[in-house]
Amino acid sequence: MKDTHTYTTHNGLTTFTLLSPGNEVVRLFLTIALPLEGKDSLFVAFLGDMLERGSTRFNKDVYEEKLEFLGAQVNIQGAGTHVHISLTSRAVVLKEVLALLVSALKEPLFTEEEIAKVIKEYAQNMREEKDNSRALSQGLFARKLYTEKEEGYIPSIEIRERQLKKIDAVFLAKLHEMLFVSPWVVSVAGDEGALTQAVTSLSVLHKGAEGKVLPDRLPTLIPAQKEFLVVPEKQNIEFFFGNRLPLTLSDEAFLAFSFGLDVLGKRGGFSGRLMSIVREKEGLTYSIYAWILGATARTAGHWQIATFFTPKDAPQGIASTMREIRLIAEKGVTDMDVKRYKELLSNQFRLAHESVSSTLSLYHNALVAGRTPDEVAEYPARIARLTKKAVNEALRTYLKPEAVVITGAGPTAGLVQDTHKKKA
Amino acid sequence: MKKNYFTHEKTIKNIEEYTYTKNGLKLLYVHMPGCDTVTSNIVYMVGSRHEARGETGIAHMLEHMMFKDTKDKYGKKAPAPRYIALQNKGALLNASTWTDRTNYYFVMPSEYLGDMLQAEAERMRGLILTPKEFAPEQQNVLSEYEMYADRPDFVLSTAMTAQAFVSHGYGHETIGYKSDIEHITCESLKAFYDTYYWPNNAYLIVTGDVEREKVFRLVDEHFGHIKASPTPIPQCVIAEPPAYGTRTIEIVRKNPVTMTSFAYRSPRSGDPLWAHAYIWSLYLAGGKLSPLYKRLVETNMVSAIAPSLMPSYDPYLVSFTATISHGVRVEDVQKIIAEEIERTRTKALSKSELVRTKNKLIAEIVFERDGAHAVARELTEYVASGDWTEYHTLLEKIEATTAADVQAFAQKWCIDSELIIGTFKGS
Numbered sequence: 001m002k003d004t005h006t007y008t009t010h011n012g013l014t015t016f017t018l019l020s021p022g023n024e025v026v027r028l029f030l031t032i033a034l035p036l037e038g039k040d041s042l043f044v045a046f047l048g049d050m051l052e053r054g055s056t057r058f059n060k061d062v063y064e065e066k067l068e069f070l071g072a073q074v075n076i077q078g079a080g081t082h083v084h085i086s087l088t089s090r091a092v093v094l095k096e097v098l099a100l101l102v103s104a105l106k107e108p109l110f111t112e113e114e115i116a117k118v119i120k121e122y123a124q125n126m127r128e129e130k131d132n133s134r135a136l137s138q139g140l141f142a143r144k145l146y147t148e149k150e151e152g153y154i155p156s157i158e159i160r161e162r163q164l165k166k167i168d169a170v171f172l173a174k175l176h177e178m179l180f181v182s183p184w185v186v187s188v189a190g191d192e193g194a195l196t197q198a199v200t201s202l203s204v205l206h207k208g209a210e211g212k213v214l215p216d217r218l219p220t221l222i223p224a225q226k227e228f229l230v231v232p233e234k235q236n237i238e239f240f241f242g243n244r245l246p247l248t249l250s251d252e253a254f255l256a257f258s259f260g261l262d263v264l265g266k267r268g269g270f271s272g273r274l275m276s277i278v279r280e281k282e283g284l285t286y287s288i289y290a291w292i293l294g295a296t297a298r299t300a301g302h303w304q305i306a307t308f309f310t311p312k313d314a315p316q317g318i319a320s321t322m323r324e325i326r327l328i329a330e331k332g333v334t335d336m337d338v339k340r341y342k343e344l345l346s347n348q349f350r351l352a353h354e355s356v357s358s359t360l361s362l363y364h365n366a367l368v369a370g371r372t373p374d375e376v377a378e379y380p381a382r383i384a385r386l387t388k389k390a391v392n393e394a395l396r397t398y399l400k401p402e403a404v405v406i407t408g409a410g411p412t413a414g415l416v417q418d419t420h421k422k423k424a
Numbered sequence: 425m426k427k428n429y430f431t432h433e434k435t436i437k438n439i440e441e442y443t444y445t446k447n448g449l450k451l452l453y454v455h456m457p458g459c460d461t462v463t464s465n466i467v468y469m470v471g472s473r474h475e476a477r478g479e480t481g482i483a484h485m486l487e488h489m490m491f492k493d494t495k496d497k498y499g500k501k502a503p504a505p506r507y508i509a510l511q512n513k514g515a516l517l518n519a520s521t522w523t524d525r526t527n528y529y530f531v532m533p534s535e536y537l538g539d540m541l542q543a544e545a546e547r548m549r550g551l552i553l554t555p556k557e558f559a560p561e562q563q564n565v566l567s568e569y570e571m572y573a574d575r576p577d578f579v580l581s582t583a584m585t586a587q588a589f590v591s592h593g594y595g596h597e598t599i600g601y602k603s604d605i606e607h608i609t610c611e612s613l614k615a616f617y618d619t620y621y622w623p624n625n626a627y628l629i630v631t632g633d634v635e636r637e638k639v640f641r642l643v644d645e646h647f648g649h650i651k652a653s654p655t656p657i658p659q660c661v662i663a664e665p666p667a668y669g670t671r672t673i674e675i676v677r678k679n680p681v682t683m684t685s686f687a688y689r690s691p692r693s694g695d696p697l698w699a700h701a702y703i704w705s706l707y708l709a710g711g712k713l714s715p716l717y718k719r720l721v722e723t724n725m726v727s728a729i730a731p732s733l734m735p736s737y738d739p740y741l742v743s744f745t746a747t748i749s750h751g752v753r754v755e756d757v758q759k760i761i762a763e764e765i766e767r768t769r770t771k772a773l774s775k776s777e778l779v780r781t782k783n784k785l786i787a788e789i790v791f792e793r794d795g796a797h798a799v800a801r802e803l804t805e806y807v808a809s810g811d812w813t814e815y816h817t818l819l820e821k822i823e824a825t826t827a828a829d830v831q832a833f834a835q836k837w838c839i840d841s842e843l844i845i846g847t848f849k850g851s
Contacts (some may be wrong), residue, residue, distance in 0.1 A: 025791060064712045068780035071787035088791045120724035124749045128727065131680045131850075133574075233678045235570035269518070270491075271511045283563030286571055310570060340512045347514030349532050353796025354461045 012209025038153025048078030049399035229414035239412035242304035265290025297370030332392030448624030462632030481600015486674035504679030506543035525808030679850035687743035693735035693809035705731035
């Protein structure tokens with residue numbers, strides 16, 4: 001779609017508007033970065049759920065009923081230390097839908113009865129999570145890589161069960177106060193009138209924000225280790241491989257590393273080496289991809305490979321995955337890889353503009369990560385300028401086969417690990 | 425002037441249908457200027473309902489093999505599977521198999537349409553099936569099967585569809601049974617391919633920023649040499665017999681999750697009753713105001729409840745599946761589900777219940793229609809269920825549905841003799 005946008009940022013409030021003339025649908029994303037730590041993610045998720053339970057002006061049923069009558073969708077979710085809100089509405093009813101959202105944000109209703117219901121829901125969800133080997137493996141992996149303070153940390157189920165007991169109306173009210181003095185990113189797509197209406201309605205709620213306190217140095221690599229959890233009665237073992245990536249999005253080497261990691265295991269389709277070799281040639285798994293998570297313009301994240309193998313294939317699967325990591329780290333990418341991925345990535349950038357929602361997501365996610373729209377737009381040119389030398393240097397420096405953390409969850413009885421096998 | 429081989433069948437709003445007279449390929453074209461991309465999506469009118477006993481999963485297995493080597497229109501083997509070149513240029517591509525159809529799509533910047541259609545045309549009749557390529561792919565599919573087999577919802581759904589359809593091909597999951605997947609051979613795949621993969625059994629959907637004349641020219645260039653099937657495509661005409669009574673299934677397995685599901689026969693897509701079923705299911709369990717959400721989720725008896733209804737060529741299933749909270753008796757949840765279903769038979773929806781359910785449903789459909797790929801994706805399901813005009817008419821049918829229609833649906837279709845109650849009991 002044709003990209004006509006505006007962008008402003010001031011005092012912790014960033015707004016992005018994408019003009020979509022004649023479009024009768026308005027799409028809006030609002031992300032709020034709370035000044036909390038990774039270990040607090042349960043509280044943020046809980047706050048997100050409670051914000052969807054009506055306000056002092058509209059009780060929960062009235063709130064839901066009005067949304068359904070208006071034919072609008074509003075979703076509020078907490079993840080990590082962020083509250084994410086998405087709104088989709090027809091332009092003709094946007095004013096009423098925004099009034100509902102503003103009320104839900106500004107004057108939420110934290111009744112003991114609702115809190116008790118959500119606590120029970122969470123307890124049940126955590127019980128079900130004990131059978132989710134992918135979530136268990138991922139959680140274990142995150143705890144090995146991140147400190148409790150960092151965004152990428154995922155507290156264990158046991159810790160979250162204890163945290164759940166702390167939540168009451170007073171606790172939530174304190175969390176709620178943070179919403180309006182934390183950094184906001186508001187992105188809207190629609191016609192001109194809708195853009196003005198949406199930005200105006202939400203901007204007045206924001207009271208200004210200091211940036212988050214950031215770590216003063218980049219993380220170091222975690223020593224190689226393997227740990228596996230036993231989840232019985234499963235057909236597959238869910239694996240995560242990876243380590244910290246001591247680079248921010250602003251570092252020149254980030255794009256080069258990301259390019260190299262795409263050659264190894266580009267997400268989606270079969271283009272990455274891992275899919276074409278470990279899946280297609282060796283038939284060891286159905287899906288195996290590599291990508292970077294958690295990096296922003298000012299903080300570092302990690303790289304990871306996610307896959308699964310049957311217990312029988314797991315030893316060979318681990319060996320094949322490690323072989324491919326080692327190969328690309330040591331020998332790097334080829335001229336052909338560079339040529340191929342330059343074209344692939346620049347075309348995929350065009351495809352990211354395929355719909356209004358995908359275009360809006362592209363910019364919104366970049367803004368939340370601390371990038372500007374100009375930096376987003378520069379991406380194809382930066383990809384075009386990348387050299388094989390830069391990519392291979394980044395891979396040699398940051399992809400260390402001797403420092404790969406591996407976690408697994410499932411029927412892992414036959415696997416050798418570094419620490420005692422734990423029961424999930 | 426070059427002969428025009430495209431017969432215009434109909435145009436409804438922005439969607440145009442043509443028949444390519446050289447071989448019977450159907451073309452749906454949606455012009456979306458300014459989006460800079462194009463989606464090509466070919467829908468073969470063959471899915472898991474066409475599979476014979478002992479060969480379940482073959483349609484899906486063939487879908488996997490369609491990403492292997494092909495011959496071009498001159499009979500020469502391409503140096504590598506065509507999709508690889510497109511993938512290397514950044515195409516979003518994939519395929520999927522469902523009960524009534526198998527589809528393959530590419531999404532790319534508009535200038536690549538010719539490459540996309542070449543790849544699609546070559547694998548339509550030029551697929552090279554070899555045991556060497558087949559063996560690892562069979563392992564991949566078994567790996568996919570194992571991925572599903574871990575999920576309680578899959579296990580429950582497999583058992584319930586098997587119970588719901590004793591004669592019709594809807595009675596097994598698209599992935600097939602493990603033992604059948606293990607026994608598929610290259611020869612059986614070839615026979616299936618030669619039966620169903622013909623232009624006169626396919627719809628090509630092209631949506632995006634490309635002119636009609638260019639689409640015609642490229643379709644003619646790449647599909648022009650392909651002949652229609654030498655024999656008529658076999659049609660699968662099976663009417664599932666009546667059920668004659670409520671059926672219950674219980675699966676007990678070591679697992680922390682317990683689920684229960686209620687399913688009734690649903691009308692086929694295109695039937696106005698399908699819209700009534702859609703509203704009925706969404707009213708009962710489709711949101712926070714729905715009676716089942718209020719009585720089950722709000723009270724923490726279940727952690728989730730969701731309705732399910734898919735467009736289908738023949739009558740399929742409308743169902744509700746709930747994940748039961750620890751310590752709650754399955755029977756208590758089932759009693760509430762039964763009560764709320766019964767209520768829809770005895771009492772019509774109020775005006776406000778009907779209006780908000782319809783508004784919610786229409787919004788869900790309209791909001792999804794964002795971009796060329798989304799339009800092609802939605803059209804796929806209506807093409808497969810026999811009438812693509814449902815893309816537009818479904819909205820009209822929803823608008824026209826009355827509370828009496830919904831009640832009549834509940835009374836005539838949601839009857840005990842058609843009910844299947846399934847339980848996955850974790851321990």
